[in-house]
Amino acid sequence: MSQPTYKSVVLAERPKAAIIPGETFHLKGNPIITEADLKDDQVLVETLYLSLDPAMRGWLNDARSYVPPVKIGEVMRAASIGKVVATKSSSFSVGDYVTAMSGWTELFVANADGKDGKSLTKLTIPANGKATDALGVLGITGLTAYFGLLDVGKVKEGDFVVVSGAAGATGSMVCQIAKLKGAKVLGIAGSDDKVKWLKELGCDDALNYKDTNFVSDFKEKTKQLIDVFFDNVGGEILELAISRAKFHARFVMCGAISQYNSATPSGPKNFTSVISLRLRMEGFIVFDYAAQYDQARKELAQWLAEGKLQRKETIISGGLEAAEHALIELYNGINTGKLLVEVKPDEGGPRL
Ligand SMILES: NC(=O)c1ccc[n+]([C@@H]2O[C@H](COP(=O)([O-])OP(=O)(O)OC[C@H]3O[C@@H](n4cnc5c(N)ncnc54)[C@H](OP(=O)(O)O)[C@@H]3O)[C@@H](O)[C@H]2O)c1
Known part of the structure; x- marks a missing residue:
């Protein structure tokens, strides 16, 4: 009789450019973990x-960065939401919802103190959340x-803020926070539906960068010139x-998704304008x-509770097996708002 198993996805090969389906990652079966395998706490x-997350592509490169690369054979790194199914900690009960840096795995053990690199945290669901x-x-x-936007971009009332990747998870928040701060906002995204949603979110204007007239439209819409560019x-x-x-415009260099899958990433040709225009990039x-997350979360939760922040999620079902394809499609703009993979439906659980 076969033993029960659970699945995880490991890095099999470092891609040189885009992720290669079936080659970059491998699905792996592991012997099931039970309560008997848990240590105290x-x-x-x-x-x-x-x-x-778009950053996942960078984690596959063997390069110096803000986190070490995922090792060959290691479970692919990711943040997750999960449910406690067994516990030897007085701080967690069976059925508790948690966030953790679990990686691409169906099941995992984590230390209750969060100090094992998994940062296990109990979830509290805020009002309207x-x-x-x-x-x-x-x-x-x-x-x-x-x-x-607030610390790097130092946005202030009356600023003209332009946001690229505006209908994505981060961009859609940037657009709304900029509006809350009294800025005028132009969002850039990759489809007409995304442009429509950005206008519903309160952007003063939005453009589809895949339109044939995009460059001339962009010039027209930025006649007053840009104070803050969130890239x-x-x-x-x-x-x-x-x-x-x-x-003296402020350029908030948050990400460069257009370059992540390129074997030869490139920068802007007009880079010397940073000098002549005295840009701060x-x-x-x-x-x-x-150290400031708690204070920021409080304010974000407050805006959410007051209905001042809207959000969308694109949830891909199909279990862990769907993660690789979903990640590839993230770079093709499959998502509006936050992209998630549903690893397991939460039958009978609370509002997830
Ligand atoms: N600095 C940090 O600490 C930090 C933290 C989190 C995220 N980030 C960065 O923030 C950016 C957004 O991350 P996210 O998690 O919110 O992802 P996201 O914006 O929800 O998803 C990525 C979006 O990028 C767009 N895109 C893909 N290829 C593109 C291209 N060639 N040109 C223009 N747009 C393209 C797609 O939308 P379209 O349909 O519009 O093309 C896609 O939906 C990423 O660059 C990420 O690396 C940085």
């Missing part, structure tokens, strides 16, 4: 949702938008934004703000 968690907000508006996504995509859109920047990593 450990919990056993089954994964319900995985967060899919749902559990998956912990990976979106109240997670790294919302925090990135918050600190990037999620890099590449040609960044180059265009530089050409329309005000003197500043990269940041949200982890640098960890």
Whole structure:
């Protein structure tokens, strides 16, 4: 009789450019873990949702970065939401919802103190919120938008803010926070439906960068020139934004998704304009703000409760097997708002 198993996905091969289906990652069966395998102060968690993030492609490169690369044979790194199924910790009960850096796995053991690198945290669902907000508006996504726009971008009332990747998880938060701060906002996204949604969110205007007239439309819509450019995509859109920047404009360098799958990433050709226009271009990593997360989460949760922040999720079902394809499609813009993979339906659970 075959032994019960659970699945995980490991890195099999480092891609040189885009992720190669069936080659980059391998699905692996593992002997099942039970309560008997837990040590004191450990919990056993089954994964319900995985967060899919553009940064994942960078974690596959053997390069110096803000986190070490995922090793060959190691479970693919990811944040998740899960449910405690067994516990030897007085701080967690069976049925508790948690977030953790579990990776792409159906089942995992984590230390209750969060100090084993998995950062196990019990979930509290705020007013007007749902559990998956912990990976979106109240997670790294919302925090990135918050600190990037407010601390790096120093947005203020009356600023003209342009956001690339605007209908994605981070971008859609940036647009709304900029509006809350009294800015005028132009969002850039990759489809007409996304443009429509951005206008519903309160953007003053939005453009589809795949339209044939995009470059001339962008010039027309940025006649007053840009105060703050929040960049999620890099590449040609960044180059265009530089050409329309005000003197001393602030460029928040959050991400460059257009370059992540390229074997030869490139920068803007008009880079010397950074000098002549006296631009301040500043990269940041949200982890640098960890000491201020609680205060920011409080404000984000407050805006959510008051209906001042809207969010969308694109949830891909199909279990752990769906993660690889979903990640590939993230770079093709499959998502509006936050992209999640449903690893296991939470039957009988609370609002997830
Ligand atoms: N610095 C930090 O600490 C930090 C933290 C989190 C995230 N980030 C960065 O923030 C950015 C957004 O992350 P996210 O998690 O919110 O992802 P996301 O925006 O929800 O998803 C990525 C989106 O990028 C767009 N995109 C893909 N290829 C593109 C291209 N070639 N040109 C223009 N747009 C393209 C797609 O939308 P379209 O349909 O519009 O193309 C896609 O939906 C990423 O660059 C990520 O690396 C940085």
